[in-house]
Amino acid sequence: MEMIIVGSVxxxxxxxxxxxxxxxxxxxxVYASLAASLRTNPGIVGVVGEDFxxxxxxxxxxxxxxxxxxxxxxxxxxxxxxKYEEDMAQAYTLHTHLNxxxxxxxxxxxxYKKAGYLFLANIDPPLQLAVLNQMTDLKFVLxxxxxxxxxxxxxxxxxxxxxxxxxxxxxxxxxxLSGEWNLIKAGTILQEIGPxxxxxxxxxxxxxxxxxxxYFIAPGYPTTATTDPTGAGDSFAGGFLSYLAKENTxxxxxxxxxxxxxxxxxxxxxxxxxxxKLKTLTQEDISKRIDDFKKMISF
Amino acid sequence: MEMIIVGSVxxxxxxxxxxxxxxxxxxxxVYASLAASLRTNPGIVGVVGEDFxxxxxxxxxxxxxxxxxxxxxxxxxxxxxxKYEEDMAQAYTLHTHLNxxxxxxxxxxxxYKKAGYLFLANIDPPLQLAVLNQMTDLKFVLxxxxxxxxxxxxxxxxxxxxxxxxxxxxxxxxxxLSGEWNLIKAGTILQEIGPxxxxxxxxxxxxxxxxxxxYFIAPGYPTTATTDPTGAGDSFAGGFLSYLAKENTxxxxxxxxxxxxxxxxxxxxxxxxxxxKLKTLTQEDISKRIDDFKKMISF
Numbered sequence: 001m002e003m004i005i006v007g008s009v010x011x012x013x014x015x016x017x018x019x020x021x022x023x024x025x026x027x028x029x030v031y032a033s034l035a036a037s038l039r040t041n042p043g044i045v046g047v048v049g050e051d052f053x054x055x056x057x058x059x060x061x062x063x064x065x066x067x068x069x070x071x072x073x074x075x076x077x078x079x080x081x082x083k084y085e086e087d088m089a090q091a092y093t094l095h096t097h098l099n100x101x102x103x104x105x106x107x108x109x110x111x112y113k114k115a116g117y118l119f120l121a122n123i124d125p126p127l128q129l130a131v132l133n134q135m136t137d138l139k140f141v142l143x144x145x146x147x148x149x150x151x152x153x154x155x156x157x158x159x160x161x162x163x164x165x166x167x168x169x170x171x172x173x174x175x176x177l178s179g180e181w182n183l184i185k186a187g188t189i190l191q192e193i194g195p196x197x198x199x200x201x202x203x204x205x206x207x208x209x210x211x212x213x214x215y216f217i218a219p220g221y222p223t224t225a226t227t228d229p230t231g232a233g234d235s236f237a238g239g240f241l242s243y244l245a246k247e248n249t250x251x252x253x254x255x256x257x258x259x260x261x262x263x264x265x266x267x268x269x270x271x272x273x274x275x276x277k278l279k280t281l282t283q284e285d286i287s288k289r290i291d292d293f294k295k296m297i298s299f
Numbered sequence: 300m301e302m303i304i305v306g307s308v309x310x311x312x313x314x315x316x317x318x319x320x321x322x323x324x325x326x327x328x329v330y331a332s333l334a335a336s337l338r339t340n341p342g343i344v345g346v347v348g349e350d351f352x353x354x355x356x357x358x359x360x361x362x363x364x365x366x367x368x369x370x371x372x373x374x375x376x377x378x379x380x381x382k383y384e385e386d387m388a389q390a391y392t393l394h395t396h397l398n399x400x401x402x403x404x405x406x407x408x409x410x411y412k413k414a415g416y417l418f419l420a421n422i423d424p425p426l427q428l429a430v431l432n433q434m435t436d437l438k439f440v441l442x443x444x445x446x447x448x449x450x451x452x453x454x455x456x457x458x459x460x461x462x463x464x465x466x467x468x469x470x471x472x473x474x475x476l477s478g479e480w481n482l483i484k485a486g487t488i489l490q491e492i493g494p495x496x497x498x499x500x501x502x503x504x505x506x507x508x509x510x511x512x513x514y515f516i517a518p519g520y521p522t523t524a525t526t527d528p529t530g531a532g533d534s535f536a537g538g539f540l541s542y543l544a545k546e547n548t549x550x551x552x553x554x555x556x557x558x559x560x561x562x563x564x565x566x567x568x569x570x571x572x573x574x575x576k577l578k579t580l581t582q583e584d585i586s587k588r589i590d591d592f593k594k595m596i597s598f
Contacts, residue, residue, distance in 0.1 A: 086480045181385045183503075184521045204482075205504040208521065217595045219518045222483045222507065256598035296516045297596060299555035 001066065003245040004112045005032045005238065006045040006131045007121025007144075008101060009052070009070060013081035014273060016088065018227045024274030025056055027078065028121035028144070031231035032238025033065045034278040035265045036119075038286065039242040043112050045069040045131060049077040049100040063279075069112050073100040088229050088270075089203055108134040117245040120164065121234055122146045125156040132163060140250050142166040142241050143195075144233065150176050158193060165250070166197035168237045174200045183208060184215070197255065199240070201233050209259050211252050218259045221267035221293050228273045232266040235278070239265035264289045300365065302544040303411045304331045304537060305344040305430045306420025307400060308351070308369060312380035313572060315387065317526045323573030324355055326377065327420035327443070330530035331537025332364045333577040334564045335418075337585065338541040342411050344368040344430060348376040348399040362578075368411050372399040387528050387569075388502055407433040416544035419463065420533055421445045424455040431462060439549055441465045441540050442494075443532065449475050457492060464549070465496035467536045473499045482507060483514070496554065498539070500532050508558050510551050517558045520566035520592050527572045531565040534577065538564035563588045 007029030013022050029046045036042040043066035048056075052072060060067050078101040081094035106127060116139035120128040128143060135141075141164040149157045150173060157177075161167055167190065171183055178186040183200055187210040190198045198210040206220035240262035247254050264286045268277045306328030312321050328345045335341040342365035347355075351371060359366050377400040380393035405426060415438035419427040427442060434440075440463040448456045449472060456476075460466055466489065470482055477485040482499055486509040489497045497509040505519035539561035546553050563585045567576045 088480070181387070182523055182525060184523045202504065205501065206518070215521060215595050216598065217518045217521060218598070219505070219516045219596075222514060222516060224481055224483045226481060253598075260598055296514050297518075299515065299517070299552075299559055 003117035004043040009046040010078040015083040031234035035235040035238035036242035039246040162194035168199040225271040235269040236262040236266040302416040303342040308345040309377040314382040330533035334534040334537035335541035338545040461493035467498040524570040534568040535561040535565040
């Protein structure tokens with residue numbers, strides 16, 4: 001196993017100006033693994049409920065996602081309901097039913113333990129740490145988080161941030177965690193906590209990368225077809241890490257290419273509800289969009 | 300005269316998290332002309348009051364700004380007071396004293412009338428039109444505006460937008476004027492009104508350029524020294540148009556270089572209060588920053 005992902009597997013109810021959908025397959029681990037599956041065969045560490053059907057497993061397996069790390073527990077799968085207003089910039093949570101996720105205690109199987117690349121997607125920081133501590137052959141760990149944990153478990157979060165190579169975090173959360181409004185200063189402050197790589201996600205405005213003493217500015221791809229922003233950040237992170245895993249290289253040049261790769265996957269993800277677009281996305285689609293993008297930023 | 304600028308000449312009172320300053324030389328025509336003066340000798344069309352001192356004229360002239368189009372009227376110079384909160388993204392107007400600006404009726408002198416490049420900075424749309432109608436040898440006209448005119452004089456504004464080659468407008472105003480949230484769609488809608496070039500300004504996130512059927516995405520330069528955002532948009536526009544005027548060329552390649560040139564000037568402007576940074580800025584400073592920027596976006 002080259003790369004594993006720990007995070008949520010969920011059913012989402014999503015409302016945007018473009019429609020309303022119920023019980024969509026979602027969750028950070030699902031988005032990240034589908035995005036990663038274009039370059040590697042990622043394994044998911046997660047928990048689902050009795051309402052998670054064989055068809056869902058079959059779909060993930062058909063996309064080269066390994067589900068041997070997914071445990072099925074009594075009860076229902078984690079369920080999130082959210083709504084986006086016209087600006088599509090922020091999700092308003094309508095409900096969160098943790099269900100089986102409430103007692104999630106990730107146990108990493110022997111095959112997964114030896115993975116070199118680990119994505120700790122957005123879950124309770126002590127669970128992220130518990131996964132990290134079970135790994136034996138790590139080369140690179142990327143962590144994602146959210147405002148909730150900065151609010152209620154900042155100390156535990158900082159404790160795990162210190163131990164990882166990289167964090168991906170959105171602009172609002174970067175300001176909140178660093179205590180600094182200027183994003184360039186914020187990125188540097190976050191590096192000082194521990195990670196040598198900080199990825200600040202700015203939605204449609206792309207990503208700012210801080211690696212050692214270098215910056216890389218990757219604007220977002222200007223899609224006109226944004227339909228549902230859910231999973232953009234997790235698609236980015238999964239796509240990003242899969243690029244490093246596939247190259248098995250961590251240096252600034254590879255990180256830059258990985259960032260653009262992740263941004264492009266995210267730009268496709270938002271063009272459909274849930275994981276719809278990730279079902280049919282190919283490496284060729286992404287490469288073509290990267291070529292377009294290169295022309296758009298050249299001068 | 301290669302290029303003239305019509306807009307406000309003002310004294311500003313500005314408060315930001317970095318300090319509070321009174322009676323700073325400002326106004327759209329001042330910022331735009333100082334930015335433009337790095338590549339051309341722009342003329343200003345504007346009005347000032349009796350409190351506008353010789354020292355102010357001397358300063359502008361020392362920067363190769365022609366002030367023969369500036370009229371002095373009885374009363375005080377236009378005075379604006381504004382405040383920025385920590386995010387520095389939006390100015391909150393504390394007061395607006397129009398003073399001599401209230402009866403401004405721009406008369407263009409014979410020398411100015413023959414200018415090929417005209418920047419209609421943000422003023423009352425009928426005044427923009429009155430200036431436009433006096434010009435005899437125009438090659439290219441750029442118009443800027445603000446939410447106030449979209450709110451109260453939309454029809455008059457659209458009437459002048461139809462007649463210009465280009466508009467520069469911020470993201471919020473682009474959404475408001477086009478009625479479309481997606482900025483890429485908004486830019487295309489604005490082109491359909493008339494201008495073949497639309498420049499959507501996104502503050503620290505840079506500029507999106509729509510020229511005929513092409514896009515150009517220019518991220519902002521990631522300065523850590525933002526002190527006062529006042530005049531960023533006018534510096535951008537003045538710098539942008541001066542680049543076209545100096546090259547005396549309007550094509551996509553020149554427009555892309557002009558956009559980056561304007562973005563870089565704006566990134567310097569915000570690093571000091573008022574026009575402080577524009578007092579000492581050189582072409583070499585800008586070229587050096589463009590080189591840094593190129594490295595930051597290359598992959």
